[in-house]
Amino acid sequence: xxxxxxGEFGLIKLLAEAFGIPYPPSREGRQAGLLVGLGDDAxxxxxxxxxxxxxxxxxxxxxxxxxERSSWQDVGWKALAVNLSDIAAMGGTxxxxxxxxxxxxxxxxxxxLDLYRGLHAAAQxxxxxxxxxxxxxxxxxxxxxxxxxxxLTGALGQSRVLTRSAARPxxxxxxxxxxxxxxxxxxxxxxxxxxxxxxxxxxxxxxxRPRPRISLGRQAVRAGLxxxxxxxxxxxxDLRHVATASRAGIRVEANRVPTSDALRAVFPGEAAGLAxxxxxxxxxxxxxxxxxVEGLIDASETPLTEIGEVYAADEPHVAVIDEAGxxxxxxxxxxxxxxxx
Amino acid sequence: xxxxxxGEFGLIKLLAEAFGIPYPPSREGRQAGLLVGLGDDAxxxxxxxxxxxxxxxxxxxxxxxxxERSSWQDVGWKALAVNLSDIAAMGGTxxxxxxxxxxxxxxxxxxxLDLYRGLHAAAQxxxxxxxxxxxxxxxxxxxxxxxxxxxLTGALGQSRVLTRSAARPxxxxxxxxxxxxxxxxxxxxxxxxxxxxxxxxxxxxxxxRPRPRISLGRQAVRAGLxxxxxxxxxxxxDLRHVATASRAGIRVEANRVPTSDALRAVFPGEAAGLAxxxxxxxxxxxxxxxxxVEGLIDASETPLTEIGEVYAADEPHVAVIDEAGxxxxxxxxxxxxxxxx
Numbered sequence: 001x002x003x004x005x006x007g008e009f010g011l012i013k014l015l016a017e018a019f020g021i022p023y024p025p026s027r028e029g030r031q032a033g034l035l036v037g038l039g040d041d042a043x044x045x046x047x048x049x050x051x052x053x054x055x056x057x058x059x060x061x062x063x064x065x066x067x068e069r070s071s072w073q074d075v076g077w078k079a080l081a082v083n084l085s086d087i088a089a090m091g092g093t094x095x096x097x098x099x100x101x102x103x104x105x106x107x108x109x110x111x112x113l114d115l116y117r118g119l120h121a122a123a124q125x126x127x128x129x130x131x132x133x134x135x136x137x138x139x140x141x142x143x144x145x146x147x148x149x150x151x152l153t154g155a156l157g158q159s160r161v162l163t164r165s166a167a168r169p170x171x172x173x174x175x176x177x178x179x180x181x182x183x184x185x186x187x188x189x190x191x192x193x194x195x196x197x198x199x200x201x202x203x204x205x206x207x208x209r210p211r212p213r214i215s216l217g218r219q220a221v222r223a224g225l226x227x228x229x230x231x232x233x234x235x236x237x238d239l240r241h242v243a244t245a246s247r248a249g250i251r252v253e254a255n256r257v258p259t260s261d262a263l264r265a266v267f268p269g270e271a272a273g274l275a276x277x278x279x280x281x282x283x284x285x286x287x288x289x290x291x292x293v294e295g296l297i298d299a300s301e302t303p304l305t306e307i308g309e310v311y312a313a314d315e316p317h318v319a320v321i322d323e324a325g326x327x328x329x330x331x332x333x334x335x336x337x338x339x340x341x
Numbered sequence: 342x343x344x345x346x347x348g349e350f351g352l353i354k355l356l357a358e359a360f361g362i363p364y365p366p367s368r369e370g371r372q373a374g375l376l377v378g379l380g381d382d383a384x385x386x387x388x389x390x391x392x393x394x395x396x397x398x399x400x401x402x403x404x405x406x407x408x409e410r411s412s413w414q415d416v417g418w419k420a421l422a423v424n425l426s427d428i429a430a431m432g433g434t435x436x437x438x439x440x441x442x443x444x445x446x447x448x449x450x451x452x453x454l455d456l457y458r459g460l461h462a463a464a465q466x467x468x469x470x471x472x473x474x475x476x477x478x479x480x481x482x483x484x485x486x487x488x489x490x491x492x493l494t495g496a497l498g499q500s501r502v503l504t505r506s507a508a509r510p511x512x513x514x515x516x517x518x519x520x521x522x523x524x525x526x527x528x529x530x531x532x533x534x535x536x537x538x539x540x541x542x543x544x545x546x547x548x549x550r551p552r553p554r555i556s557l558g559r560q561a562v563r564a565g566l567x568x569x570x571x572x573x574x575x576x577x578x579d580l581r582h583v584a585t586a587s588r589a590g591i592r593v594e595a596n597r598v599p600t601s602d603a604l605r606a607v608f609p610g611e612a613a614g615l616a617x618x619x620x621x622x623x624x625x626x627x628x629x630x631x632x633x634v635e636g637l638i639d640a641s642e643t644p645l646t647e648i649g650e651v652y653a654a655d656e657p658h659v660a661v662i663d664e665a666g667x668x669x670x671x672x673x674x675x676x677x678x679x680x681x682x
Binding site: 001002003004005006008011012014015018019021031032033034037038039040042043045047048049052054055056057058060062063064095096098100102103105106107108109110112113116117120129130131132133134135136137138139140142144146148 | 470476
């Protein structure tokens with residue numbers, strides 16, 4: 001059996017089963033030695049002075065970005081940003097990062113410097129220390145960032161993080177900013193767009209310079225929320241991760257999902273579809289009791305839109321509902337790192 | 342300019358200069374926010390409950406190992422072991438690890454399970470929690486492990502770690518176990534050996550199943566030592582890293598460098614050369630005042646051999662001395678990840 005046949009999540013499930021690690025994550029099963037284990041946006045481990053959060057993400061040339069269509073500064077920014085977004089989705093504060101570069105021998109030194117300019121800019125912006133890493137030769141360029149963060153703690157020192165398994169029936173589902181822009185940006189890049197309009201450039205920037213929602217994640221914890229995920233694989237697929245971990249159903253009203261003027265201008269008629277299935281927005285989905293979510297919407301400077309609710313269900317399910325109240329069939333699940341051609 | 346022209350350490354130097362990070366490490370220059378920064382075996386950051394150590398290392402198929410000559414269990418073991426050795430070289434205790442896999446689509450699920458069997462075995466043996474990671478598609482197999490550890494602290498809570506910059510003139514240099522075996526193992530693997538003798542199998546195991554010296558590193562800290570490095574790039578090259586960071590000279594007596602019976606049996610006449618330039622032994626070089634080193638040699642169950650001393654020098658230098666007291670010319674520097682063909 002090949003890994004492309006079982007897919008990323010199938011492979012993780014097989015590995016977890018083989019070593020007795022609870023997966024997908026749930027409220028009941030907790031991995032030994034961890035507060036939050038395999039299958040959430042990040043791992044959380046207890047420490048006497050407060051829990052540490054830990055995550056890692058990789059960008060591979062030709063898989064996660066096209067070198068001929070991206071500047072190396074943007075690749076550097078994004079390599080850190082995608083990890084920052086995982087810390088944001090736990091409600092944490094980023095701290096230290098390690099950077100691993102796989103470099104082909106004919107990679108240019110100036111491009112490596114540009115890559116670090118992007119990494120450094122994101123590190124400065126978000127208060128991260130670049131603490132070292134590893135540089136190795138490889139036939140393909142890849143950059144792996146490992147990032148640690150600190151969780152908020154309660155008055156008794158207990159961990160207060162946002163997890164995928166904390167959604168409860170009756171909870172409200174909200175999303176920050178707009179979704180689908182990054183997927184629109186990918187389409188334009190693949191089509192060789194010259195990015196002549198502001199709207200097109202906005203979609204490109206959403207794809208290449210995502211801005212993780214660190215402050216919002218922390219604010220959500222303080223507002224009493226306990227469940228979140230960042231939109232990396234695609235809104236519906238990411239909601240499925242929450243539904244699975246929380247063993248619940250999630251109902252989303254399609255016409256409430258926020259899209260940008262830019263996306264609707266560049267892709268008229270397709271914006272709603274891109275918003276549901278497109279990945280890499282790095283917005284936060286925040287889920288909690290109505291008073292907490294409404295309090296957060298009022299208090300937050302970041303636009304937050306209510307898009308649906310959690311309901312009790314025997315099988316995890318995400319239902320997208322049209323204006324007539326009918327469930328719309330979903331064309332595509334979202335991103336799987338191993339099965340996508 | 343290509344990265345293969347400047348080499349791994351040249352590239353790190355350029356990157357550090359561009360962003361104002363002290364490199365190579367020294368006693369004086371310390372990276373903002375860190376107790377030990379870029380250029381040591383691992384980074385060390387202060388935390389209220391004691392310093393954390395953080396390191397990462399990558400194995401790329403065809404570069405760091407040959408898939409047709411290594412079992413996937415051995416690759417998994419080694420992927421964690423090389424990181425454990427960096428924690429050992431700081432005198433720390435390993436804690437959490439994140440594992441990133443780059444997998445070609447035609448990679449077999451059973452091989453991925455075998456890889457994790459090796460990772461899991463090393464994690465169990467050394468008390469590490471495998472806390473998650475990332476799995477992505479790539480045209481080449483690679484495994485990156487990021488590993489955190491905890492440093493020992495003094496009575497006043499200060500960090501007590503072993504660094505490359507702490508060697509002082511008059512200090513004694515010792516090495517654990519024997520060196521050169523892993524390089525002998527590589528030679529046999531490259532030559533397609535059938536590993537029919539115990540000696541040949543011992544060299545292969547040294548290369549494929551290294552046993553990091555975690556206990557010895559901690560014992561060295563407790564014995565009052567402050568300087569160490571692990572033998573990963575090759576004994577002489579690793580001593581050069583210490584000489585550079587400590588701004589000192591290091592004199593090694595070639596005939597005192599410990600080699601195994603197996604290495605001398607399989608490579609008669611070449612053992613001394615392999616011991617000086619071969620990498621991947623993952624033994625510890627421990628450096629400190631004579632009473633501390635002698636105390637450690639007496640107390641440690643791990644064989645430790647005195648091989649030389651540190652002397653005051655205007656320029657960092659490593660001198661290997663033969664029995665007649667002459668400095669021997671060194672054929673090869675050791676491993677550089679980018680320039681080696």
